[in-house]
Amino acid sequence: MGATLYYLLTGRPPFDAPDLQQLFNRVNTDPAPSPRALRPEVPRGLAAIVIQCLAKSPGDRPASYAALADALRPYAPHEEAPARPGLRLVAGILDGVVIALIGSLWKMSQIDITYNAGQTAATGAKWWTFIVMLAYYIVLEGFGRASLGKLALGLRVRGGGANWWPRIVVRTLVFYVPNAIVALGLWLIGPLSASAPSPDTKFYWNVRDMAELAAAVVVGVLTLALFLTARRRNGWAGLHDLISGTRVVSIAAARGRQTAAVANAAAIAQTAGSALGERTYGPFLTAVDPGDRVHARSIVAFDPVLRRRVWIRTATEGTPAISSERRDLSRVGRLHWLTGRRSPGDNWDAFEAPDGAPFESVCDRPVDWATLKQRLLDLSTELSACAADGTAPILAIDRLWLRGDGRLVLLDFPPPASRADADGTGEPAVLTPSALLSAVVSRCASPLRGAQGGRAPMPLSAHRLVDRLTSATPPPLSEAAKMLADAASTPNRVARRRRAIPIAMAAAPMAFIVTVALLLVPSLTRFLSSPNTEVLPWLDMLNKPAPPGSRLADPEIRRALETYVAGRFASTLHDEGYWSSRMMQGNQQMGQWRRLAADIAARHPSIDAAEVARATTIVAPEIEQQRRNSEKRSGGFAGGVVIIVTTLLLITVSLAVIASAMSSLLVPGGLVTRWLGLAAVTSEGREVGRARSIARTLVAWLPAIVWLGYMAASPKIQGWVPVPSAPVPSTAAMLGILAIGAVWTIVRPFRGPHDLLTRTWVVPR
Numbered sequence: 001m002g003a004t005l006y007y008l009l010t011g012r013p014p015f016d017a018p019d020l021q022q023l024f025n026r027v028n029t030d031p032a033p034s035p036r037a038l039r040p041e042v043p044r045g046l047a048a049i050v051i052q053c054l055a056k057s058p059g060d061r062p063a064s065y066a067a068l069a070d071a072l073r074p075y076a077p078h079e080e081a082p083a084r085p086g087l088r089l090v091a092g093i094l095d096g097v098v099i100a101l102i103g104s105l106w107k108m109s110q111i112d113i114t115y116n117a118g119q120t121a122a123t124g125a126k127w128w129t130f131i132v133m134l135a136y137y138i139v140l141e142g143f144g145r146a147s148l149g150k151l152a153l154g155l156r157v158r159g160g161g162a163n164w165w166p167r168i169v170v171r172t173l174v175f176y177v178p179n180a181i182v183a184l185g186l187w188l189i190g191p192l193s194a195s196a197p198s199p200d201t202k203f204y205w206n207v208r209d210m211a212e213l214a215a216a217v218v219v220g221v222l223t224l225a226l227f228l229t230a231r232r233r234n235g236w237a238g239l240h241d242l243i244s245g246t247r248v249v250s251i252a253a254a255r256g257r258q259t260a261a262v263a264n265a266a267a268i269a270q271t272a273g274s275a276l277g278e279r280t281y282g283p284f285l286t287a288v289d290p291g292d293r294v295h296a297r298s299i300v301a302f303d304p305v306l307r308r309r310v311w312i313r314t315a316t317e318g319t320p321a322i323s324s325e326r327r328d329l330s331r332v333g334r335l336h337w338l339t340g341r342r343s344p345g346d347n348w349d350a351f352e353a354p355d356g357a358p359f360e361s362v363c364d365r366p367v368d369w370a371t372l373k374q375r376l377l378d379l380s381t382e383l384s385a386c387a388a389d390g391t392a393p394i395l396a397i398d399r400l401w402l403r404g405d406g407r408l409v410l411l412d413f414p415p416p417a418s419r420a421d422a423d424g425t426g427e428p429a430v431l432t433p434s435a436l437l438s439a440v441v442s443r444c445a446s447p448l449r450g451a452q453g454g455r456a457p458m459p460l461s462a463h464r465l466v467d468r469l470t471s472a473t474p475p476p477l478s479e480a481a482k483m484l485a486d487a488a489s490t491p492n493r494v495a496r497r498r499r500a501i502p503i504a505m506a507a508a509p510m511a512f513i514v515t516v517a518l519l520l521v522p523s524l525t526r527f528l529s530s531p532n533t534e535v536l537p538w539l540d541m542l543n544k545p546a547p548p549g550s551r552l553a554d555p556e557i558r559r560a561l562e563t564y565v566a567g568r569f570a571s572t573l574h575d576e577g578y579w580s581s582r583m584m585q586g587n588q589q590m591g592q593w594r595r596l597a598a599d600i601a602a603r604h605p606s607i608d609a610a611e612v613a614r615a616t617t618i619v620a621p622e623i624e625q626q627r628r629n630s631e632k633r634s635g636g637f638a639g640g641v642v643i644i645v646t647t648l649l650l651i652t653v654s655l656a657v658i659a660s661a662m663s664s665l666l667v668p669g670g671l672v673t674r675w676l677g678l679a680a681v682t683s684e685g686r687e688v689g690r691a692r693s694i695a696r697t698l699v700a701w702l703p704a705i706v707w708l709g710y711m712a713a714s715p716k717i718q719g720w721v722p723v724p725s726a727p728v729p730s731t732a733a734m735l736g737i738l739a740i741g742a743v744w745t746i747v748r749p750f751r752g753p754h755d756l757l758t759r760t761w762v763v764p765r
Helices: 002-010 020-029 044-053 065-075 085-110 118-143 148-152 164-175 177-188 190-194 202-225 239-244 265-275 369-389 419-423 433-444 460-469 477-488 496-528 531-543 555-568 588-603 609-618 620-666 671-675 690-700 702-712 727-747 753-758
Strands: 080-082 155-159 246-251 298-303 308-314 337-343 346-352 400-402 408-410 678-681 761-764
Touching (some): 002 044, 085 148, 085 155, 085 496, 085 671, 148 155, 155 164, 164 246, 177 202, 239 246, 369 408, 369 477, 433 460, 433 477, 460 477, 460 678, 460 761, 496 620, 496 727, 531 588, 555 588, 620 671, 620 690, 620 702, 620 727, 671 678, 678 690, 690 702, 690 753, 702 727
Antiparallel strands (some): 080 246, 308 346, 400 408, 678 761
């Protein structure tokens, strides 16, 4: 098997030599070269399986053909289907979030609240971001065939032929043509914004904001234009897919079939023992003699040469021989014809005797949708094939056989020892292909219709298929096959990562706000407590006119205070980088402080320690007052940070609740849920309506809605900023309850707590 797989993958045998002796030695001693050495596009895992089959020691090879089949199943080509537009859109959003997060983290690492990086660094950051976007896709899709967004949704990039890396580079460059066009446009209008009078004028900011807004709109429109070529028939390929010769496919998890009982060696030996010395049919032995019965019968016989069981189908004299088309059939959905005879007194045909059991004897056992889907695919494939080549037998439910490996077989006659064969009452009523499919579905699908026993219902497409096939007027075979293909391409169950994506998208802004606050608070605290910042209250005191009767009205004390500032904060007064930093720009008062600092530095170029000590003694009351004010500012700063964070969370949560509610009203179950190929359904397996959809969303956001109500009822500053009495505990409780619900939903992806309360389930669409 390993040598055959090797040859099929590479076109060469694993070992070769000019003569038999050398070939024998190589097979016994040399390790087989990897198939990737001859064909690099062979997946590493598949190559490893082939090499394992070729291991010298039997113990190192797969333990059985079943184990080998399980190992090979993930590489089955039918497990790939073109990725639907909704999945690609969500993957693009996730990739955009990742790239934006990388850019944000880089910018945060470059934040220097003391010094200004300047316009050159800002321009460099834009180019750096563009390069990161290109490298992100080229590296990840080049090596791993998927970006992080595609990987999360089970998508992969595929491309036929060689030159994989050039294809990926072309694909990425074409995709970012809109960004390049907009970047060039912004670079060309750069002089326009640079010609503004000053960075703090309204004209400057309006031009800049309008340019960035227009750029975002143009990039979005041009990016969407890349997908004007997307059609179902071309695998939803965008322009960048077509130009690069690549496609994005969805990888479905491969699944083994449910196996039936398999005939073992003891059963074969028993058949051989009972058959010896009885009637023969050509080379086959059987213990049954049909005598002069009029009607044909099916008999279990034994092949003593190949040590296997066979089925003998006896026929009445004058029955025509089986057609050449039927004799030559070699499909898994039909029995293989072995041999036959037509002569006076001896009319029969021999077929393989499959392991397994009659379908009628096992069809009432509960099965999941994945098993039923495989059986329906087997049956519809064989029905379509035999209709095309003219080998269709009489169709009846008692002429179906379930092999031991789970494959459904269409029989030409009732199996041996079956009730239909024993009755001998003639041929059964002929069913149409659609009627046979309907009969199979009716026998197997009833346990799957609901969600009994805590089990999720069938996928929505499967439920529609079952309803259609079991209706009073089932569809013709061609339509049923198309519906079955669509249902079969749907995943069998809800993947946890797909349920996690909408939760992550809703939680990302809140997590970002909390994370930024935790990262920036220590930095701002250090900034406010640094010597550079401590000089600002003193400059503010010196900059203001002294109130009548105050100590600063005394020129002597004022000079002492200026001397104290010049001596203690000399480095800050002379630090041009500090006064040019972003934190010190854009405020008129900051400009006055900067000019005052320059004047003090000019009047006191050098001060000795004795002068500073003398000035410190004189202004001791002012120093004590500034110390108390600093303690108050620290407490006010902490409270201000809490107010800012809760206000930002209030805005973010409000937008998330509104967006979720609007999405649920627009599309039952939610827009992102539909894009992900999921659906919210009732206990009967039907998609929810808009009323239950919005109720489900409001229940999911109930902790946030209660928190928003609490914030709305709190006292306000500036007319709208809430100042609740317990902002931190209430916010932590809200976020904690939402987090518990999110974890529950991910752990049980087909039914979160909001589904439990609204009696809904989430299933593949």
